[in-house]
Amino acid sequence: MHITLKKTPFQYLLLLIIISTVVSCSSDKKSESKKTSVDSTTLVKEKEPINLKFGLPVDSFIVERNRVKRNEFLASILLKYNIPYKQIDLLAHKSKDTFDVKKIKVGNPYHVFLNKDSLHTAAYFVYEIDKINYIVYQLNDSITFSKGKKEVKRIQKTASGQINSSLWNAMTENNTSPLLALELSDIYAWTVDFFGIERGDYFKVMYTENYVDSTSVGINSIEAALFHHRGDDYYAFNFQEDSLTSNYFDEDGKSLRKAFLKAPLKFSRISSRFSNSRYHPVLKIRRPHHGVDYAAPKGTHVFSIGDGRIIAKGYQAKGGGNYLKIKHNSVYTTVYMHLNGFAKGIVKGKKVKQGELIAYVGSTGLSTGPHLDFRVFKNGKPIDPLKVKAPPVEPVKKEDMRRFKEFYKPLKESIDNLSLPVKQ
Known part of the structure; x- marks a missing residue:
């Protein structure tokens, strides 16, 4: 026998309330879960990054910076920090193939990382070989060392100026690195007589400058240049001939350089x-x-x-x-x-x-x-x-001329559009 129970209006109402409560609880749990996820993300974002210098967490140490003084050597520096001479000698011997400590130069910076303990024991010694390269020595019982490089940023720049006395002075007058004068004089060595520069000659140049810690560390390369000398325009474009070599050519694809003989005599x-x-x-x-x-x-x-x-x-x-x-x-x-x-x-x-x-x-x-x-x-x-590297005299190869023209034309247009500074 099959019996069907007839639901009363009160039962329907009770069922509706139960379903509503379940849905509401589920929604609250999702919301709470989402809120927890957001809070977790917020916590991650608010976590401060580790402050590194030479790959070391500087906030964990007391860092003393100094420069190598006259008649000062690695031993005389580290002995002041109570590093045993035997340990210094071992350090110098082990790292010789990586960096010879005898080559430490007067005036170069060094950094000593001291532990934040009561004795302030020296943990690391960092010597700056030059503006980019450095070496880190760990000063504990098991001596380790490693060479590193600072991050170098390359910034694209342009410069132009009229020459009133010399190319060097023109760079200074236009707030441009004087090192650019040396680079230009090398590129145009066979084209422009820099001892015969006339008043009214001018230059325009597109180049890349290297920066470390917001300080210029030299010219990386000159991409294109124009030197106006005695009424004539001399262009130079740094064209990559293959994967290994790049050289400077004029707008006709001719090399700006000439070669030297390898020796001034034979049979010697x-x-x-x-x-x-x-x-x-x-x-x-x-x-x-x-x-x-x-x-x-x-x-x-x-x-x-x-x-x-x-x-x-x-x-x-x-x-x-x-x-x-x-x-x-x-x-x-x-x-x-x-x-x-x-x-x-x-x-x-x-x-x-x-x-x-x-x-x-x-x-x-x-x-x-x-x-x-x-x-x-x-x-x-x-x-x-x-x-002395004998510079090439060969022009751009015929098979590369189409690529060269596509390369230099936009550079030439950019150089031509550079304006000369207005005299005050």
């Missing part, structure tokens, strides 16, 4: 190299030798390694003997010493071509035998002749 051997402390065979003392000696028979032909003008010709009895000095451009100068004699027509002021015969190997001056003492100067400072 190097008898002495570039050195800041070489034992002199005649004077019997140690002194700098900022050149390369090529041992060769007397009378061997000596050639100019590049186009230039002879700016000095003379004799030094207690030095280089017969010598020649050739100025190739506003950046590079070469000197040839201990010469037996000079080629015909070689006089001060004469222009010479790359590979032109200029003199003959000899043994004049302070010399123990026939050889050529050859020297190279860049911006007035001696550099190792064997490390």
